[in-house]
Amino acid sequence: MxxxxxxxxxxxxxxxxxxxxxxxxxxxxxxxxxxxxxxxxxxxxxxxxxxxxxxxxxxxxxxxQKNAGWIVLAYLFMVSVAGYTAGQRANHVPRGKFIAGASILAGTSITMLVLVLLRVFPFTPRYIIPVAGMMVGNSMTVTGVTMKRLRDDVKTQMSLVETALALGATPRQATFEQVKRSLILALSPVIDNAKTVGLISLPGAMTGLIMGGASPIEAIQLQIVVMNMLIGASTVSSIASTYLCWPAFFTKAYQLEAKVFKQ
Known part of the structure; x- marks a missing residue:
C-alpha cells in the first residue's frame, strides 16, 4: 500500500x-x-x-532536516512578508516596509531568544517555526497599526508638535502623547484578547491540541505560554516601530518633515 x-x-x-x-x-x-x-x-x-x-x-x-539554518531561513522569510504587509498599511511612512520588518524582527527575535534560553521551547523546527509564525503574525498587525496611527496623529496635531519643538522639546517629547495613543490603540486588542481568552472562544493553539487528542490541561498550559509571548513580542515590536519612525518624521534640525505629512 x-x-x-x-x-x-x-x-x-x-x-x-x-x-x-x-x-x-x-x-x-x-x-x-x-x-x-x-x-x-x-x-x-x-x-x-x-x-x-x-x-x-x-x-x-x-x-x-536537522540543520538549524532552515529554521532561520523560514523565520526570516516570515518576517520579510510580515514587514512588507505591515509597511503597506503604513504606506505614507517613509521606508515603512523596512521599519516594519526591523521592528517585527526585533520584537519576535528577542522574545524567542528569551523563551529558548529559559527552555520553554526547544530549538527545533517543529516548535520554533509555528511559535515564530504566531508571534510574527501578531506583531505584523500591531506594528502596522502603530505606524499608521502615529503618522496620522502627528499630521492631525502638527501645530501642537511644532509648538513643542519651538519651545525646545526633543522629537520624543514633542510627540509623546501621539506615541502613547498609537501604542495603546495597537496593543489594546492583544491585551483584551488575553483578558477574555477561554471565556469567549478557545484559541487556535488550544483548540488544535484538544482536537489532536491532548488533555485540556496540557492545552491550557501551552496557550498560557502563547498569550505571554504574543504580548511580549507585540509590545517590543510596536515600541521599536515608534523609535524607527522618528528619523523619517523629523529633519536633522528637529523640524517636522513636511513632505511626510502632505498626503
Whole structure:
C-alpha cells in the first residue's frame, strides 16, 4: 500500500474540500444580498488552499532536516512578508516596509531568544517555526497599526508638535502623547484578547491540541505560554516601530518633515 506523503495529503483533503460547502453558502448569501463579495470569497479560499498546501509540504521538508539554518531561513522569510504587509498599511511612512520588518524582527527575535534560553521551547523546527509564525503574525498587525496611527496623529496635531519643538522639546517629547495613543490603540486588542481568552472562544493553539487528542490541561498550559509571548513580542515590536519612525518624521534640525505629512 502506497503511504507516500502525497497520497496521505490527497486522502486528508477530503474533509477540507467538503468544508468548502459553507463557503459556497456564504457566496450565495453575498449574491442574494448584492454584496459583490462572492468572487473575492472564492478567490480567497482558493488562494488559502494553494498557500497552505505549499506551506504544508515545505514544513514537512524542514521538519525532516536537522540543520538549524532552515529554521532561520523560514523565520526570516516570515518576517520579510510580515514587514512588507505591515509597511503597506503604513504606506505614507517613509521606508515603512523596512521599519516594519526591523521592528517585527526585533520584537519576535528577542522574545524567542528569551523563551529558548529559559527552555520553554526547544530549538527545533517543529516548535520554533509555528511559535515564530504566531508571534510574527501578531506583531505584523500591531506594528502596522502603530505606524499608521502615529503618522496620522502627528499630521492631525502638527501645530501642537511644532509648538513643542519651538519651545525646545526633543522629537520624543514633542510627540509623546501621539506615541502613547498609537501604542495603546495597537496593543489594546492583544491585551483584551488575553483578558477574555477561554471565556469567549478557545484559541487556535488550544483548540488544535484538544482536537489532536491532548488533555485540556496540557492545552491550557501551552496557550498560557502563547498569550505571554504574543504580548511580549507585540509590545517590543510596536515600541521599536515608534523609535524607527522618528528619523523619517523629523529633519536633522528637529523640524517636522513636511513632505511626510502632505498626503
Amino acid at each position: 502506497d503511504t507516500s506523503p502525497y497520497v496521505d495529503f490527497l486522502k486528508g483533503m477530503v474533509k477540507p474540500l467538503l468544508a468548502t460547502s459553507v463557503v459556497f453558502m456564504a457566496v450565495a448569501l453575498s449574491f442574494v444580498q448584492k454584496l459583490g463579495l462572492g468572487t473575492e470569497m472564492v478567490y480567497a479560499i482558493i488562494r488559502a488552499f494553494l498557500q497552505l498546501s505549499v506551506v504544508g509540504f515545505v514544513l514537512q521538508f524542514i521538519f525532516s
